[in-house]
Amino acid sequence: MSDLDREELSGSRPEQPPSDKGGISRRSLVVGGIGAVALVVLGGAARATAGEIAPIRPPGIIDADHFIATCIRCDRCRTVCPKDIVVTCGLEDGIINMRTPKLDFYGDSKSYRRPEGKDQEAIKADPYPNLLVAAGKGYCNFCHLCIDNCPTGALQAFDPNTQWLGEAVIDPYLCIAYEKLGGCEKCADYCPFGAITIDENRLPVVDPSKCNGCGVCVNICPSSTYRTYKGSKKRGINIESTGQDRPS
Ligand code: SF4
Ligand code: SF4
Ligand code: SF4
Structure with missing residues (x-):
């Protein structure tokens, strides 16, 4: 009988020390x-x-922490917005953001109309009046109503020339110009801030230093009308959340 057999039979086998093989x-x-x-x-x-992605906020937040601390979820900004782009955060935006306002540029209106005649000159001179006279919904015209009606100062004065809501980003998988190598220049044509140009390949290019995330380009983009439905509300150009202060 081996030593091991004897130990097992006698029940006196000593406990093995913890293995240290391989250092784990x-x-x-x-x-x-x-x-x-x-x-x-x-x-x-x-x-x-x-939440997975920071919500795009109405104009005039100081920073995310200040906004969450001061917004009382009163819903006034949503009810006064004449462009119907303020909606309420849900569970998908994270628990701390629930019932706070966010912007949704994918409303059912595609009725942005560029003013004609004399107003075209005004557009070139100063893009801001263009937004004030433009008809339709689904973009921000920086009317200030949400800010003026915020009772707590969660939304504060906003200058669309020096601050931004987010940034327009082209989706090459949805943009018609990418598919056809040209053929659509609508976003560049209608951007009131001159933030989109058409490059030598006839593709739209966004200049982030000029784009303030107003959403006019999203509203006017025809990709969801002329392309096969891809299963989301996204268009050839979309606003992404990037914070509201331009990088210095
Ligand atoms: S500034 Fe005017 S258009 Fe823009 S989110 Fe506020 S209420 Fe709506
Ligand atoms: S409007 Fe839309 S489809 Fe047309 S070029 Fe701009 S992003 Fe592309
Ligand atoms: S690129 Fe789009 S979101 Fe940016 S300023 Fe122009 S129209 Fe507005």
């Missing part, structure tokens, strides 16, 4: 596993709390 003990693995699970849970909790 079972305990380390368990602790590491718990840590990894905790990170995943915390990451999920953080996403659930703050």
Whole structure:
């Protein structure tokens, strides 16, 4: 009978010390596993709390923390917006953002009309009046109504020439010009701030230093009308959340 057999039969086999093979003990693995699970849970909790993508806010927020602390979810900005772009954050935007306002440029209106005649000259001289006289919904004309009706100062004075709501970004998979190598220049034609040019390949290019995220280009983009529906409201050009202060 071997020593091992004897130990097993007598029940006196000594406990093995924790294995240290490869420098990783079972305990380390368990602790590491718990840590990894905790990170995943915390990451999920953080996403659930703050949302995957920062919402695009109405004009005039100072910063995200100030806004969350001062917005009382009263809904006034949404009710006064004449362009119907202020909507309410839901659970998909994160728990801390729920019922706070965000901008949605994908309304059902595509009725932006560029003023004709004399107003065209005014547009070239100063893009701001263009937005004030433009008809239609689905973009921000910086009318200030949401700011004026905010009772807590969560929204404050906003200058569309030096601040922004977000940034227009071309989606080459949806933009008609990318598919046909030209053929559509609507966003460049209608941008009231001269932020979009057409390059030598007849493709639209956004200048982020001029774009303030007003959403006129999203509103006028015909990609969802002329292309096969791809399963979302996105268009050939979309506003992405980038904060409201231009980088210096
Ligand atoms: S500034 Fe006017 S158009 Fe823009 S979000 Fe506020 S209320 Fe709406
Ligand atoms: S309006 Fe839309 S489809 Fe036309 S060039 Fe601009 S992004 Fe592309
Ligand atoms: S590129 Fe679009 S969002 Fe930006 S200023 Fe021009 S129209 Fe407005």
